[in-house]
Amino acid sequence: MNKVWQQPLPTIYRELSDAELRLRIESAKEHLGSRLAILGHHYQQDAVIDFADFTGDSFELSRRAADQKSVEYVVFCGVHFMAESADILTDESVHVILPDLGAGCSMADMANLDQTLEAWAQLEEACPDQLIVPITYMNSSAAIKAFVGEHGGAVCTSSNCRNVLEWALKGGATSSGLAASAASYPPKKVKILFFPDQHLGRNTAHAMGYPLEKMVVWDPREEMGGNDPRRLADADFVLWKGHCSVHALFRPEHVDEARAKYPGIKVMVHPECKFEVVQKADLAGSTAYIVKQVEAAPPGTQWAIGTEVHLIHRLAREHPEQKIIVLSDCQCLCTTMYRIDLPHLCWVLENLVEGKVVNEIKVDDQTRKWSLVALDRMLAIKGTGNPIGKNQPIGTTVD
Ligand code: 13P
Numbered sequence: 329m330n331k332v333w334q335q336p337l338p339t340i341y342r343e344l345s346d347a348e349l350r351l352r353i354e355s356a357k358e359h360l361g362s363r364l365a366i367l368g369h370h371y372q373q374d375a376v377i378d379f380a381d382f383t384g385d386s387f388e389l390s391r392r393a394a395d396q397k398s399v400e401y402v403v404f405c406g407v408h409f410m411a412e413s414a415d416i417l418t419d420e421s422v423h424v425i426l427p428d429l430g431a432g433c434s435m436a437d438m439a440n441l442d443q444t445l446e447a448w449a450q451l452e453e454a455c456p457d458q459l460i461v462p463i464t465y466m467n468s469s470a471a472i473k474a475f476v477g478e479h480g481g482a483v484c485t486s487s488n489c490r491n492v493l494e495w496a497l498k499g500g501a502t503s504s505g506l507a508a509s510a511a512s513y514p515p516k517k518v519k520i521l522f523f524p525d526q527h528l529g530r531n532t533a534h535a536m537g538y539p540l541e542k543m544v545v546w547d548p549r550e551e552m553g554g555n556d557p558r559r560l561a562d563a564d565f566v567l568w569k570g571h572c573s574v575h576a577l578f579r580p581e582h583v584d585e586a587r588a589k590y591p592g593i594k595v596m597v598h599p600e601c602k603f604e605v606v607q608k609a610d611l612a613g614s615t616a617y618i619v620k621q622v623e624a625a626p627p628g629t630q631w632a633i634g635t636e637v638h639l640i641h642r643l644a645r646e647h648p649e650q651k652i653i654v655l656s657d658c659q660c661l662c663t664t665m666y667r668i669d670l671p672h673l674c675w676v677l678e679n680l681v682e683g684k685v686v687n688e689i690k691v692d693d694q695t696r697k698w699s700l701v702a703l704d705r706m707l708a709i710k711g712t713g714n715p716i717g718k719n720q721p722i723g724t725t726v727d
């Protein structure tokens with residue numbers, strides 16, 4: 329896999345005004361025509377979203393990437409793990425470009441392959457009579473996705489997590505493609521090892537009816553993940569100790585404060601938020617789900633939303649007939665998403681016009697093979713809309 333640092337942007341791109349950058353981006357797009365597709369995640373700045381051919385959550389953008397059969401270039405306005413997945417899902421001939429290589433994801437960096445191999449060996453030793461199915465959230469490196477694919481698991485996103493977990497709890501897939509639980513008799517107890525977001529794992533498993541006592545957290549810096557062997561063996565879910573530092577900023581008291589200040593307000597959060605926050609919220613779902621709920625709401629609806637600030641501000645601007653506020657007054661900004669801006673977009677596009685591919689994201693063949701299996705399994709398991717508890721459809725795919 330290529331780990332290349334971002335080269336300094338030629339100063340000219342910093343000196344251009346937004347209006348000049350826009351004109352130059354438009355002209356580069358026109359020049360490249362149907363050879364180019366620009367994908368933009370919902371957390372991107374408005375200025376960047378304006379140039380996206382497709383916008384969406386991670387699931388939707390993966391689907392869009394997989395659909396790009398005839399283009400030469402996919403410019404991915406999002407973060408590294410998304411561009412990496414796009415490279416895995418597109419044909420060899422397609423160049424996937426991330427406008428700023430510094431656009432990583434701190435959560436994805438919380439699990440690496442060495443730690444994963446170590447955890448796997450310790451878990452297999454501690455639970456020899458159980459079938460361990462590894463599931464990774466999309467927000468992880470291609471190496472982790474490949475590990476998961478090779479060991480009978482799948483990738484999930486916040487839009488289909490529940491359905492992927494239901495599939496995994498039936499045994500996932502063996503390398504021969506058979507349902508593993510059907511392959512052994514009596515069926516083994518299935519244990520899920522969930523990477524790297526403990527909150528998405530916990531929120532979804534709890535919504536599926538699993539009590540918190542059936543979940544343990546795996547701290548990769550500690551022997552046995554910091555767990556007592558008996559509790560570890562008894563657990564149905566082993567949740568990797570990872571989190572999103574942006575969504576961690578939302579706290580339960582923010583929900584109480586919003587409700588006290590605006591009676592009747594609906595609280596909607598991303599399932600990367602902590603358990604206590606999701607429990608208090610009215611609704612939880614992926615970024616596409618959040619967009620869809622606002623689009624479907626009648627005028628006068630009041631929302632306090634717990635997710636990245638650019639998406640919330642865009643929704644507020646697009647829906648002046650509703651009251652839309654950020655759940656807390658913290659700076660809930662994903663600083664890495666924010667690295668993608670007009671100067672970087674203009675720079676990569678103008679290089680393409682000159683026939684130069686800069687900032688290409690390329691996954692090596694070895695990693696590609698099994699990570700593609702894990703991603704294909706994810707794409708095959710769409711969310712089907714399972715209402716949870718207080719009408720909390722975590723895991724609902726929005727078409
Ligand atoms: P979505 O799949 O809901 O777009 O989430 C991606 C993400 O990184 C949220 O922090």
Ligand code: SF4
Nearest residue numbers: 433434435572574662
């Ligand atoms: Fe990663 Fe959090 Fe940013 Fe999403 S919001 S890309 S999980 S750091």
